[in-house]
Amino acid sequence: MWVKTVWQVVDGIPRGHVLTYGEVARLAGMSRAARRVSQAMRRAPKGMNLPWHRVVNAQGRISFPPDSHGFQRQKDLLEGEGVVFLDGKIDLERFGYQGALDQLLWGEPL
């Protein structure tokens, strides 16, 4: 089931970092399936400890209406992990998966 694959990828996101829907789709082996990723999020049971909040859109923004409850919760969870929002957007160069690898390779501080 593609949904499980998506969940596994999302579950593999390091704490304090985020991934775009497109990246998750690509890592899950299905290109151009960003939309399916979002559907997998909705279908994700509350019981499972899934870091759904670490998934944002390609612009580094939360894909909820800014006035919605989900937006606030996701933002709060991410900030709780050390992710910084600049003008409502996340710096994907720093908090994206690529940024995570960069920090591991070059040991750059936050």
Added chain:
DNA sequence: GGGCTGACCTACT
């Protein structure tokens, strides 16, 4: 089988 929807993306204007 057909049509609409969606926590999206890319490219173009």
Added chain:
DNA sequence: CAGTAGGCCAGCC
């Protein structure tokens, strides 16, 4: 930088 258009495909009438 903002807005539009087309693509994409599982799920649900």
